[in-house]
Each structure stands twice: as C-alpha cells, then as structure tokens.
Amino acid sequence: MANMIEISEEASCGAGWRDEFRTKLDRCGFVIIEPGDANDVKFDELMSELGDPVVYGFGTKLSLEPQEGSDNLQFTTRGMPLHADSTFNAGPAVKYIGMQCVRAPEVGGETLIASAAAFFANAPADLIDTMQNIVVEYRNRIDGYYKDRSVGDHPRVDPIQVDPESGEKRIVMGFTDPDDPMRTHDAMVVGYSAEESAKLLRRIEAMLHLPSVLYAHKWRVGEIVILDNTRVLHGRGAFPNQARKLIRLSVG
Ligand SMILES: [Fe+2]
Structure with a gap:
C-alpha cells in the first residue's frame, strides 16, 4: 500500500482484532485498537507478545503528560516533530x-504517523536520491532522562537505511522545532551550510506531512x-x- 489514506483505514482493527492485529501491524506499520476492543486485554500483556520491554533510565512504562515547568518538549503541550525513537540516545533499539x-x-494532541512506504511512493525521485547521499548529525540537548550518549558524541545517521530483517527501506530521522530551547x-x-541544511530538512519534513x-x-x-518504529515516524500535534x-x- 502506497497511500496513507488507505493504510490508515486498514490499520484500524475491528472486533476480530485479536487474530488480525499482527498482520495489520506488518502490512501498515501501525495498528489502532479501539476502546471497546482494547478493554478486554491488558496493554502490558499485548506488548509483551511483540517483544521484551525496552528499559530506559526511568524504567519501562512512561506516563506521557505535561509536567509543570518541564523544558523537555515531550512533557509540554507543544507539538513534537516527526522522529524515529532510539536513534538519538544510547538506549536500546x-x-x-x-x-x-x-x-x-x-x-489537537493527535499522534502523527508518517509511513516510510508511502513516503517512498509519493516523494519526488530527486529528493529520495539526495537523501541517499547525505548523513545527518543530531545534537540532543536533553540529558539526565534517557540513556544519554557521552558529552560530545553526536550521532551521525543515514536518513535512508535498509532494514536488515525486512529488507525494506526505512527512514531514520528526527526533526527539530526551532522554538524548542532544548x-x-x-x-x-x-x-551543508546551516541554510542549505535547514532548507533540505524542511523539504523532507513537508513531504512527510503530505496527506x-x-x-x-x-x-x-x-x-x-x-507503531512499528522501523516503518513509520511519529510525532505529536500541539494541545x-x-x-x-x-x-x-x-518493546525491542
Ligand atoms: Fe518518540
């Protein structure tokens, strides 16, 4: 499937979800299990069917809600730009x-989900070519929360990678909110110069935001x-x- 409008319809699970959610997750890169259906299952048990919990500095379960005075974008009501998890810190995959x-x-507060498959089907060839020939460096200023890389260790990441398991091309990127102090x-x-870099990143980000x-x-x-972290990027709308x-x- 190459269009997110079709993918998102397919990703929604109905009453028979227990049998089909893994197939849907594989096909779509994410699944939505509705409240009525989600009630008969324990969230932790469902996730443990998919892998081992990823242990961070804070443990495994994270309560994602605004925290008074937090300077970590995650715990504010601001939007969160699209990104893949676990690439930018020293934590587990x-x-x-x-x-x-x-x-x-x-x-607001929507979870934004961008499909790599839909991106490759819809983005212009010259943009995909350019992305295949660049490396992106990340400088996350948040520390003391995730398992941080040592000071001065700025990961350099190929934005397009081939997933060793599926053989599919994936997008491994994170975008910056210029107004986020961290x-x-x-x-x-x-x-690239700062200007060229910002221009290219904005173009990629805009393509990822196409309907x-x-x-x-x-x-x-x-x-x-x-969400399958290897097949979709995620972010958040402001609320x-x-x-x-x-x-x-x-889970990993
Ligand atoms: Fe995330």
Whole structure:
C-alpha cells in the first residue's frame, strides 16, 4: 500500500482484532485498537507478545503528560516533530512503541504517523536520491532522562537505511522545532551550510506531512495504538491549555 489514506483505514482493527492485529501491524506499520476492543486485554500483556520491554533510565512504562515547568518538549503541550525513537540516545533499539490513552484532549494532541512506504511512493525521485547521499548529525540537548550518549558524541545517521530483517527501506530521522530551547533532535546535514541544511530538512519534513504520507490520529480514552518504529515516524500535534495522558511502553 502506497497511500496513507488507505493504510490508515486498514490499520484500524475491528472486533476480530485479536487474530488480525499482527498482520495489520506488518502490512501498515501501525495498528489502532479501539476502546471497546482494547478493554478486554491488558496493554502490558499485548506488548509483551511483540517483544521484551525496552528499559530506559526511568524504567519501562512512561506516563506521557505535561509536567509543570518541564523544558523537555515531550512533557509540554507543544507539538513534537516527526522522529524515529532510539536513534538519538544510547538506549536500546526500539521495534514497537505501544501507547494507551488515559486522557484525550478535545482539540489537537493527535499522534502523527508518517509511513516510510508511502513516503517512498509519493516523494519526488530527486529528493529520495539526495537523501541517499547525505548523513545527518543530531545534537540532543536533553540529558539526565534517557540513556544519554557521552558529552560530545553526536550521532551521525543515514536518513535512508535498509532494514536488515525486512529488507525494506526505512527512514531514520528526527526533526527539530526551532522554538524548542532544548532542540530535541537538533538535526544538521553534514557538509551543508546551516541554510542549505535547514532548507533540505524542511523539504523532507513537508513531504512527510503530505496527506498521502501522514495520518494524524485523534485519541479516544482506552484506545491502544502500536507503531512499528522501523516503518513509520511519529510525532505529536500541539494541545495548548488541555489535558492529555498516554501510557507508553516500547518493546525491542
Ligand atoms: Fe518518540
């Protein structure tokens, strides 16, 4: 499937989800398990079917909600640019990211999901070519939370990689909110001027936001979404002045 509009319809699981969610996860890169259906399963048990919990400095389960005065973008009501998890810190590899909604905002706060397959089917060939010939350096200024790389260790990452398991091309990138003081995923194309780099990253990011590539998931309480971190990028819409709480559990 090459269009996110079709992919997102397919990713939604109905009553028979228990039998089909893994097939859907493989086909779509993510699945949505609706609240009524999600109620008869324990989130942790479902995730443990997919792998071993990833252990971070804070443990395995993360309560994703705004924290008063936090300078970590993750714990604010701001938007979070698209990114893949586990590439930019020294933590273990993440294969699947599970999230269950405890509190849903009325407006905004969507989880943004961009499909690599849809990107490769819809992005112009010259852009994909360019991406195959660049390396991106990341300087994350958040520390003391994830398993951080040592000071001065700035990962350099090929934005397009071949997944060793599936043989499929994947996108391994993170984008920066220029107004985020901690510059989560501060990205720079190696060998480019700051201006050229910003221009190219903006172009890639815009392609990832095409309706044929990006799906914005509006949460309902109780719902579970599972993302394949090797096949989709994820991010978040802003939700100013509202409450939102997700429980996240990733497995490797
Ligand atoms: Fe993330």
